[in-house]
Amino acid sequence: GLSTLVGYVPAGRLDLDSSGLLIFTKSGVMAKKLVGSRGNLEKEYLVTVEPVQQVSAVEREMGIKTLPSPHYDLKTFKSGGRRLWNDHKPLKPVVKAEWVDDKKTKDTTLTTTTTMTTTMTTKPTNGDDTLPRRTLRVVLKEGRKRQIRRMCREILGQHVVSLQRIRVGPITLLN
DSSP states (O other): OGGGGTTOEESSOOOTTOEEOOOEESOHHHHHHHHSOTTTSOEEEEEEEEEOOSOOHHHHHTTOOSOOOOOOOOHHHHHOOOOOTTOOSOOOOOSEEEEEOTTSSSOOOOOOHHHHHHHHOBOOTTOOTTSOBEEEEEEESOOOTTHHHHHIIIIIOEEEEEEEEEEETTEETTO
């Protein structure tokens, strides 16, 4: 219950609509090492995406009438330098970005759209066969507000269906 969390504080944050690893500590020194080490601590995420289907309210306010073209090329993630909408600093390159094959136990980096279409297509849980979902593994050291969701939408034209943090530094969900 809540009484077991008395005196603990979260070391970092996790968006309300994300899931996964969130570390709590009583040690301010530990929290500072985890949170205060900007740019030095890797965070790993599993991201399930599907092609963008409709213009969001924010996009409508910006005057955008068409959707970003969905694609699966992760070069921009890996090279960095791109600015997200309403962000003044360019993105740093991610440590790792790869498409993960959900149907097999091993991770696979996919390089062609053809391979990805044949091995990565999974049926959405809502039964709509027209929305292929794919899973992306992203490791980054930078952590801006809603960064992965924004990168997927603004760079890949993909809507994030689920976002799970599975690792912070050496600590994983399995530890």
